[in-house]
Amino acid sequence: GAVVSQHPSWVICKSGTSVKIECRSLDFQATTMFWYRQFPKQSLMLMATSNEGSKATYEQGVEKDKFLINHASLTLSTLTVTSAHPEDSSFYICSAQGQGGNEQYFGPGTRLTVT
Amino acid sequence: GESVGLHLPTLSVQEGDNSIINCAYSNSASDYFIWYKQESGKGPQFIIDIRSNMDKRQGQRVTVLLNKTVKHLSLQIAATQPGDSAVYFCAENISGNFNKFYFGSGTKLNVKP
Numbered sequence A: 001g002a003v004v005s006q007h008p009s010w011v012i013c014k015s016g017t018s019v020k021i022e023c024r025s026l027d028f029q030a031t032t033m034f035w036y037r038q039f040p041k042q043s044l045m046l047m048a049t050s051n052e053g054s055k056a057t058y059e060q061g062v063e064k065d066k067f068l069i070n071h072a073s074l075t076l077s078t079l080t081v082t083s084a085h086p087e088d089s090s091f092y093i094c095s096a097q098g099q100g101g102n103e104q105y106f107g108p109g110t111r112l113t114v115t
Numbered sequence B: 001g002e003s004v005g006l007h008l009p010t011l012s013v014q015e016g017d018n019s020i021i022n023c024a025y026s027n028s029a030s031d032y033f034i035w036y037k038q039e040s041g042k043g044p045q046f047i048i049d050i051r052s053n054m055d056k057r058q059g060q061r062v063t064v065l066l067n068k069t070v071k072h073l074s075l076q077i078a079a080t081q082p083g084d085s086a087v088y089f090c091a092e093n094i095s096g097n098f099n100k101f102y103f104g105s106g107t108k109l110n111v112k113p
Helices: none
Strands: A002-009 A010-013 A017-027 A030-038 A044-051 A067-073 A076-081 A090-098 A110-114 B011-015 B019-027 B033-040 B046-051 B055-058 B062-067 B074-078 B086-093 B101-102 B107-112
Touching: A002 A090, A010 A017, A017 A030, A017 A067, A017 A090, A030 A067, A030 A076, A044 A067, A044 B074, A044 B101, B011 B019, B019 B086, B019 B107, B033 B062, B033 B074, B046 B055, B046 B062, B046 B074, B074 B086
Parallel strands: A010 A110, B011 B107
Antiparallel strands: A002 A017, A017 A076, A030 A044, A030 A090, A067 A076, A090 A110, B019 B074, B033 B046, B033 B086, B055 B062, B062 B074, B086 B101, B086 B107
16 A cells, blocks of 8 residues: 555656656545655755645745646645756655655656756 | 755675664754665655654664664664665654655665675
């Protein structure tokens, strides 16, 4: 149980375009989802916290207009990188948390390359 | 975010030996900690957790020690195996802080056969 998927697993896009990444909890309802970014050989940096049906809470320094997060249902959150630039190239990882629990279940990550 | 760091960026051990991975955290209000294992190109995988009302917790082949006085965590892996090779992160959480976790910088564990 507690499986989280991400789609796509990797994506290459051109500079200036937008890319949408999906995060799904497959066998449980996720009241809260988290989005992280990880640059090569670095740690996971929390970008934002998203609760179903409400606006996402962004960490300091993360541009909310650039990284649009939608958590429209208890099993799906999306991250849209708008007007992507090469410096946005990174590994984006989501995690999902069920109601009443502390543990986060991580997705397999999405590798974004912006050319 | 919070500051969680590690003393050693890489650790090489011989198969069968015990491994100790360390982590320092800066926020004394943190009261829940998790160790994660991340293999290349994959998401983090839960290993073991510990709450601040404990100083030791054991799992299968793994033990986490928490020293709140010096804000230090360690992960001990017994009889390290090649499959343990990965990057290990500690993550800290403050209860009530929307269950947000902040990750340390990671230690790469290389297990030599």
